[in-house]
Amino acid sequence: MSRLLVGPFNRVEGDLDIALEVENNRVTSAKVNSTLYRGFEQILIGKRAIDALVYTPRICGICSISQSIACARALADLSNIAITANGERSHNLLLANESLTDLLTHFYLFFMPDFARDIYREKSWYDATKKRFKAVEGEATKTVLPARAKFLHVMGVMAGRWPHTLCIQPGGSSKAISRHERLRLLATLADFRSFLENTLFGDNLDNINAIQSISDFEHWINQEDYTQSDLRWFMHLSRDLELSTFGRTDSQLLSYGNFTEDKASLIKRGIWTPANGLQNLPLDKITEDISHSWMDGDAKKALHPTVGATDVSLQSSEKPDAYSWCKAPRLDGDVFETGALARAVISGNPLFNELIHSQGANVNTRVIARLLELAKIVPEMQRWATELDITEPYCNNKPMLADGQGVGLTEAARGSLGHWIEVKDNHISRYQIIAPTTWNFSPRDIDNKPGALEKSLEGAPVQNGEKDPVSVQHIVRSFDPCMVCTVH
Amino acid sequence: MANLLWLQSGGCGGCTMSLLNAENPDLMSTLKNAGINLLWHPSLSEETGAEVRDILEKIIDGTLTLDILCVEGALLRGPHGTGRYHIFGGTGIPMIDWVEQLSKKANYTLAIGSCAAFGGVTTASDNITDATGLQFEGELRGGLLGSEFTSQKAMPVINVAGCPVHPDWVTETLMSLVIDNPSEEDFDEFTRPRLYTDQLVHHGCTRNEYYEYKASAEQPGELGCMMEHMGCLGTQAHADCNTRLWNGQGSCTRAGYACINCTAPEFEEPRHSFTETPKIAGIPVGLPTDMPKAWFVALASLSKAATPERLKHNARSEQLIYPPTLHKKNKS
Numbered sequence: 001m002s003r004l005l006v007g008p009f010n011r012v013e014g015d016l017d018i019a020l021e022v023e024n025n026r027v028t029s030a031k032v033n034s035t036l037y038r039g040f041e042q043i044l045i046g047k048r049a050i051d052a053l054v055y056t057p058r059i060c061g062i063c064s065i066s067q068s069i070a071c072a073r074a075l076a077d078l079s080n081i082a083i084t085a086n087g088e089r090s091h092n093l094l095l096a097n098e099s100l101t102d103l104l105t106h107f108y109l110f111f112m113p114d115f116a117r118d119i120y121r122e123k124s125w126y127d128a129t130k131k132r133f134k135a136v137e138g139e140a141t142k143t144v145l146p147a148r149a150k151f152l153h154v155m156g157v158m159a160g161r162w163p164h165t166l167c168i169q170p171g172g173s174s175k176a177i178s179r180h181e182r183l184r185l186l187a188t189l190a191d192f193r194s195f196l197e198n199t200l201f202g203d204n205l206d207n208i209n210a211i212q213s214i215s216d217f218e219h220w221i222n223q224e225d226y227t228q229s230d231l232r233w234f235m236h237l238s239r240d241l242e243l244s245t246f247g248r249t250d251s252q253l254l255s256y257g258n259f260t261e262d263k264a265s266l267i268k269r270g271i272w273t274p275a276n277g278l279q280n281l282p283l284d285k286i287t288e289d290i291s292h293s294w295m296d297g298d299a300k301k302a303l304h305p306t307v308g309a310t311d312v313s314l315q316s317s318e319k320p321d322a323y324s325w326c327k328a329p330r331l332d333g334d335v336f337e338t339g340a341l342a343r344a345v346i347s348g349n350p351l352f353n354e355l356i357h358s359q360g361a362n363v364n365t366r367v368i369a370r371l372l373e374l375a376k377i378v379p380e381m382q383r384w385a386t387e388l389d390i391t392e393p394y395c396n397n398k399p400m401l402a403d404g405q406g407v408g409l410t411e412a413a414r415g416s417l418g419h420w421i422e423v424k425d426n427h428i429s430r431y432q433i434i435a436p437t438t439w440n441f442s443p444r445d446i447d448n449k450p451g452a453l454e455k456s457l458e459g460a461p462v463q464n465g466e467k468d469p470v471s472v473q474h475i476v477r478s479f480d481p482c483m484v485c486t487v488h
Numbered sequence: 489m490a491n492l493l494w495l496q497s498g499g500c501g502g503c504t505m506s507l508l509n510a511e512n513p514d515l516m517s518t519l520k521n522a523g524i525n526l527l528w529h530p531s532l533s534e535e536t537g538a539e540v541r542d543i544l545e546k547i548i549d550g551t552l553t554l555d556i557l558c559v560e561g562a563l564l565r566g567p568h569g570t571g572r573y574h575i576f577g578g579t580g581i582p583m584i585d586w587v588e589q590l591s592k593k594a595n596y597t598l599a600i601g602s603c604a605a606f607g608g609v610t611t612a613s614d615n616i617t618d619a620t621g622l623q624f625e626g627e628l629r630g631g632l633l634g635s636e637f638t639s640q641k642a643m644p645v646i647n648v649a650g651c652p653v654h655p656d657w658v659t660e661t662l663m664s665l666v667i668d669n670p671s672e673e674d675f676d677e678f679t680r681p682r683l684y685t686d687q688l689v690h691h692g693c694t695r696n697e698y699y700e701y702k703a704s705a706e707q708p709g710e711l712g713c714m715m716e717h718m719g720c721l722g723t724q725a726h727a728d729c730n731t732r733l734w735n736g737q738g739s740c741t742r743a744g745y746a747c748i749n750c751t752a753p754e755f756e757e758p759r760h761s762f763t764e765t766p767k768i769a770g771i772p773v774g775l776p777t778d779m780p781k782a783w784f785v786a787l788a789s790l791s792k793a794a795t796p797e798r799l800k801h802n803a804r805s806e807q808l809i810y811p812p813t814l815h816k817k818n819k820s
Contacts, residue, residue, distance in 0.1 A: 006537050007577030008537065008540055008577035008579065009578070010528075010531065010540065013531065016577050033577070035576070035577045037573045037574070038498050038610050038619075039610070039617055043610075043612045047613070048761045051762050054748060055609060055756075058500050059500060060501065061652060109531070113534050135532060136516060136526055141516055145510075146511065149509045149510065149514065150511075150736070154735075155734075155738065156734055156735030157736075157738065158743070159743055160738040160742055160744075160745065161734035161735055161738050161743075162505075163505055163506060164652055164750075166743075166762075166763070167745055169708050169709075172709075176709055176807050178807065184737075312616070313567060314567040314568045317572045325573075394709055395708050397708060467537060467538040468539070484499070484501045
């Protein structure tokens with residue numbers, strides 16, 4: 001057996017290292033270390049409840065809107081504030097703008113460049129892939145960066161800037177959209193749709209959204225050469241490298257649901273397990289275990305976030321058996337994976353229902369889910385923007401209550417994000433956050449059960465002499481990790 | 489080509505995300521055109537793990553020239569000076585030690601964002617992680633590298649402050665280092681580039697007519713001036729947000745919320761709620777920069793008395809109610 005310490009990992013939105021044990025060219029065990037601790041849950045205690053809207057987006061510059069929305073929802077829940085219909089449309093548009101930007105950035109800038117690595121130089125697709133996807137200098141970057149920046153003009157209009165806006169309020173948005181701004185939004189969204197249709201999909205979004213089964217999808221892929229669109233390109237590489245055999249977890253999936261409209265949500269809330277299929281999400285069964293985290297507290301007692309705490313010290317940084325600043329979230333004691341794949345399966349998408357049954361959660365299915373979510377949500381954005389009503393209010397400014405508890409749940413690009421707040425005399429007395437990558441990249445728990453990434457790395461192939469195994473690179477990035485959120 | 493290395497520590501990654509919003513031209517083209525070679529950036533480069541450690545070691549042993557070191561995020565000294573709140577992944581060494589070593593080799597060292605410049609949000613409340621900026625701890629000179637620190641080109645740390653930074657603040661500062669060989673006069677007292685801090689957020693604010701007549705917003709979303717009640721610091725905040733604009737056409741005040749002066753040290757602890765204006769006897773405590781208090785009070789009461797009805801009503805509304813009156817040359 002040999003040991004490898006892999007890091008610093010890049011293109012993971014923060015810092016990360018992973019300790020691997022390798023035997024017979026396979027990873028046998030992985031320990032995932034989130035190396036940065038900032039302490040937002042401690043910073044927030046004692047602050048005015050309303051000021052959480054300033055601090056929480058700054059947990060994460062990648063999921064900034066998602067953090068704002070989780071916070072605003074927690075405050076709305078606490079004070080029983082109903083959001084306006086325009087406010088709901090604004091929140092949906094802003095969330096979608098941030099999440100889709102992330103899905104795009106992740107694919108082109110963070111995930112695909114690993115296929116342009118020298119290790120693949122013997123592959124028939126190598127030269128073309130290197131030319132298109134190489135980090136920093138690839139052709140794709142030259143078109144994706146301007147398209148990404150233009151798409152984020154939605155933020156310029158609706159949020160003032162991105163990241164870190166203060167427009168998101170419990171009762172809606174502080175930015176009422178005027179007649180001309182609504183039209184400007186529609187122009188921006190149509191332009192982004194064209195970009196996706198020309199570059200990522202090579203087909204119009206209606207055709208992509210009509211794919212209902214694996215055979216539909218195979219048929220669509222085979223219609224054109226792989227270089228015709230970047231989705232086909234990925235599928236070509238994925239088939240050749242058998243990415244569906246990489247990065248398998250137990251396929252236990254979690255989604256908080258997203259994009260609410262009049263209390264219904266477009267992306268459904270729930271859990272999915274191979275044993276029992278789709279089920280309701282028992283929110284009261286969420287706990288955070290700290291047995292392998294550099295945290296003070298009772299290692300034997302995993303706590304629900306409404307009673308949870310986050311305490312660190314010099315002593316806790318030397319805790320035996322601990323190896324990460326990340327806590328270990330569990331649902332009824334079980335490990336769950338969250339992200340675009342979970343959202344697609346839990347929302348009942350027929351293609352993903354087939355895929356999860358035939359392949360489970362792996363590198364291939366995670367990436368497909370992310371790309372097809374882009375196709376699904378852009379037309380919804382166009383609809384929400386069309387429905388913005390300049391004759392109706394944007395913000396319900398009902399005052400906040402001085403005392404109470406609230407929970408705010410949403411889906412960031414990489415998965416389920418929850419904020420739990422407790423307020424006494426207008427000031428925060430407890431604030432607990434469980435971020436998506438906290439779920440996916442959690443360390444072991446008291447039963448020594450590995451987190452989702454740790455599990456998915458078991459069995460990863462390691463070639464002779466590899467210091468930073470390329471399979472590990474693919475698997476880690478297939479989760480679209482956001483390390484700054486993870487520990488916060 | 490000038491070699492640039494980018495490191496991230498106690499921050500949110502938002503300054504990099506903002507930097508990727510650079511337009512006309514995009515970020516990669518801007519850097520290339522300026523003759524800047526990205527040695528390594530944690531979000532953008534191919535190199536990972538051992539390849540990165542190799543780059544860092546070559547810089548430290550002098551075989552690779554480091555022209556520009558950019559640090560994003562606060563520097564975490566805790567617990568008890570160990571730096572364990574951020575051990576740089578795969579290296580076993582605290583990030584503060586890497587930054588100290590590498591900054592000695594760099595021709596210029598830049599703090600990107602208010603965290604790296606002054607400590608920022610991570611220092612709020614009790615500053616549990618003992619976070620600091622590179623050469624400032626809040627308004628005090630010192631920080632991780634100490635007040636005497638100068639880079640190889642005899643410059644203190646350049647603080648491209650903001651939470652987050654505007655992409656152009658970074659790209660223009662980088663360009664000026666390569667093209668202009670700037671001196672200390674090009675920077676303000678907090679060593680922020682004057683190319684964006686010689687202006688106030690107030691300049692170009694679309695609410696200026698409301699400000700002139702003290703027609704004020706009282707709730708989020710209303711169109712009026714946000715200085716009197718909503719905590720807006722635009723008349724004191726040094727940045728060109730309302731003339732440069734963000735993400736094509738935005739700014740904080742244009743989206744209906746207060747400027748919280750995020751380019752300034754200690755913005756994270758206003759000592760009152762961010763979105764309420766502290767007042768003494770009904771007069772805001774923080775007055776516009778360079779404005780004598782007595783004049784402000786006199787002019788404010790005068791202009792309040794003269795507020796047109798149009799502004800009075802629009803100020804308290806989310807959407808424009810009354811457009812300005814049309815002046816015709818020929819009155820019938």
